[in-house]
Amino acid sequence: MTEPLNNDPLRQIVREVREQEPAELDWDRLERRLMSRVDAEEGGARKRRWPLFAGLAAAAAIALGVGLSGMGSLEQLDSVATTPPNVGPRIHTGALLNGADVAVGDEVRALEQPSTVQHPGHASWTLHSGRAIVAESGSVITVRLVSGSIEAQVVPTSRPESFAVEIEGTRVAVHGTSFRVERLPEGVRVQVREGVVGVGPVAERGRPAWMLAPGDSGKFALDGRKGEVVRASQLPAGATAVPHKPSQRLPAEPSAAEQSKLLDQLSAAARGCFESNTSAEKQVRVQAETTLSATIAPDGSLRSIAFDPPLSPAVTGCTAGAVKALKATPTERGATISRSLLLGS
């Protein structure tokens, strides 16, 4: 059963794959980020081994916290206070910071002036009147907002949730946009200027409970499980979106009939793109069985499509281009719809 490959075509392609040049990686950057994560984890472990020192630091932190509103939890103050110098997380202040210098576990403070952290080609975020800790870095950036507010501009990317802000149990994740997140004494306020923002519990990362479109704003509990959203479409012309009870309730998601109609349109586009982007020799018929999924945003626009198993980039790109103008009725939550397809038949 383990005879060497005798099938010439398979052997030939395997040989080509084995001879392929490996991808070039920035090893220095990779090592820096890895060691930052390692140090951050070891810093946390060290904290647990120094109970007496932690107790003294906590007492100092309590004294510091009196009279300041919206401060973060004592545990987070503790994690900074007990870290010995030159080991583990650092504190960054200053008007303009390079994202590459702010490692996982580091804290950014903007107590007297705003502090902007730039990740070229990815995102830029500005912290106002508070503290934030970088929880994740690299192709996904996650910032834990301890106090104050963050404004962010994020470069659109094919990776969903490339930038996120977490406030205790609430996660505000970005899909290429401009938005503001503010920590309130009893919750979180989110305002979206451009693009789409997902909000939900931290524990349910990747599955936000609310999607906010441009002009929308919302107020959410710290556990990410309760919230109220004001849609831009619900406001009178000229009004500023503020978080209060919405005056009109939208349907939760598109109706079954509308979903079916959308799927018909998506399927037709996929079929056309498959036919026109799949070439074959004569007397050869190419077919593909796949499941098409599409996510509809609350404002009715088509947010994403996916094929499982994936189709070629040309077919996927062609389909995406053909359907991007599709629009459904605005709803409270939007929806994800899917249909199995046999293409090429």
Place this chain on the structure above:
Amino acid sequence: MQPDESAELVARCQSGDRSAFQELFRKHRADVARLVQRMMGPGADLEDVVQEVFFQVHRSIKDFRSQSRFSTWLYRVTVNVVLMQRRAAKSRPVLVGLPEGISPPDRGPMPDEDAARRARIAAFARILDKLSEKKRTVFVLHELEGMAATEISEVVGAPVLTVRTRLFYARKELTELLREEPTLAALADSAEGDEGRAEPSTPISPEEAP
């Protein structure tokens, strides 16, 4: 991978030596990156996955016992991280808009040999992706990484006979899938010595179809 010369480094890592862990990373990073690239295919975020592999190595190196070679254990961690990443990626939708790197159909001259080889490798990655996780893993480890079935059985945690069976069916399935992939079908046809067929033309991938 090299014969196990990492024993001393591993022992120092297990005692908390940070510089030993960095040395271990530098020694094995290329091998890990190559395996990740072969298992995940093009378009994968290699840097993130490689970082995650070594982070998990750091977390669990105290559990490594010297009954097996360190490289085998490292491969096991790598395979597990890749499988987790692939499962997580499947639950994320693809955004609308042309994916990066897609260009309009080329109506110009036929691609040169380098471009043709890249197209074949990309096409092979697509059909490899169609195998089940278990078959794809053993195929990559055996055919692309050159690991013996006995070592693969330690990596994937399955009996040697199971590994051999999966390998057999992986080859069989890939041979059939080769014929259905336009860019690779010419390889299959030329191997069969199809009489009456003219000299096979340079394969054209769907992306390059006019």
